[in-house]
Amino acid sequence: MLYRGSQAVYGHPETHQLSSTGHATATMSQRSSHAAIAPPALMSGGYCRRCAGEHRLGPGNTLDSCRELMRFFADRGTIDLLSTRPSPDPALSTAWLFGQARGKMFGVMECLAPDGSTVTLRAFSGQYNGLWLVEGWVPPLFDVDEFNALCTDTESRVKELGREIDCCKPQSDVWLALRKQRRLLSRNLMQEIHSLYRVTNFRGETVPLAEAFIGTNGIPTGAGDCCAPKLLNYAAKNRLRPTGLAEFYWGRENRSGSRRHDSFNSPCAEKCRPILGFMLCGLIGCDFEKETQ
Numbered sequence: 001m002l003y004r005g006s007q008a009v010y011g012h013p014e015t016h017q018l019s020s021t022g023h024a025t026a027t028m029s030q031r032s033s034h035a036a037i038a039p040p041a042l043m044s045g046g047y048c049r050r051c052a053g054e055h056r057l058g059p060g061n062t063l064d065s066c067r068e069l070m071r072f073f074a075d076r077g078t079i080d081l082l083s084t085r086p087s088p089d090p091a092l093s094t095a096w097l098f099g100q101a102r103g104k105m106f107g108v109m110e111c112l113a114p115d116g117s118t119v120t121l122r123a124f125s126g127q128y129n130g131l132w133l134v135e136g137w138v139p140p141l142f143d144v145d146e147f148n149a150l151c152t153d154t155e156s157r158v159k160e161l162g163r164e165i166d167c168c169k170p171q172s173d174v175w176l177a178l179r180k181q182r183r184l185l186s187r188n189l190m191q192e193i194h195s196l197y198r199v200t201n202f203r204g205e206t207v208p209l210a211e212a213f214i215g216t217n218g219i220p221t222g223a224g225d226c227c228a229p230k231l232l233n234y235a236a237k238n239r240l241r242p243t244g245l246a247e248f249y250w251g252r253e254n255r256s257g258s259r260r261h262d263s264f265n266s267p268c269a270e271k272c273r274p275i276l277g278f279m280l281c282g283l284i285g286c287d288f289e290k291e292t293q
């Protein structure tokens with residue numbers, strides 16, 4: 001199964017992955033001239049209930065790895081990092097990021113493996129062109145087979161209800177009841193999907209997303225799908241110790257204009273910060289600031 005695939009699938013010793021394309025050496029000398037400028041406070045973190053303070057992880061050495069990845073995208077036009085094929089999978093083309101779908105956040109995390117070697121992990125936020133799993137990128141916080149089974153099951157029930165609704169007299173009692181049932185089904189699906197998400201922290205604790213999330217208004221859609229949670233979860237599950245994390249946006253700017261092509265961003269406040277405190281807990285060497293009253 002891809003999930004439990006060897007570390008080599010997702011983690012690569014520094015420069016191994018991109019050097020195979022011949023880009024790493026070229027980027028070394030060009031790094032300082034790359035246009036993307038990191039904001040001064042590029043921190044990933046959040047409040048931890050257990051420690052009553054904020055855990056934070058800085059970018060460490062990952063800005064250069066991000067720039068290397070940006071250059072790879074720009075030169076190769078694909079997120080297919082491992083392919084040696086002359087024409088990479090069209091589903092993984094970066095052209096998709098500049099169209100209707102708009103751009104996406106990408107994240108790079110550097111970790112220390114138990115044997116002392118450096119491992120670089122990479123993530124894209126959410127799905128890439130409908131794909132949760134792409135070789136060379138960390139997986140999401142849930143089992144993709146379970147996720148697909150749940151969605152297929154619900155979709156077929158929604159379709160079935162649709163057929164029944166079409167056969168009923170509009171506005172009749174049965175028609176209204178069936179429509180209500182269909183609405184409920186879709187609403188419950190969101191909750192059921194969230195119940196599949198599990199997060200592991202550096203104390204070795206694994207909990208449902210809802211337990212890690214700090215907030216009173218419920219979990220927003222897409223929480224746990226961003227780069228930082230995917231990367232931290234993968235590292236914690238694989239006994240890797242993160243030493244730096246950075247994220248950048250690539251592609252057509254988002255609707256609100258808050259994320260622009262070729263720019264570094266900190267993890268989002270609405271979906272990531274409420275879970276990052278839990279996720280970073282137990283990480284040796286990460287920043288901690290005790291709450292002051």
Ligand SMILES: [Zn+2]
Pocket residue numbers: 226227267268269271272273
């Ligand atoms: Zn986020």
Ligand SMILES: [Zn+2]
Pocket residue numbers: 048049050051052055277280281282
């Ligand atoms: Zn803590």
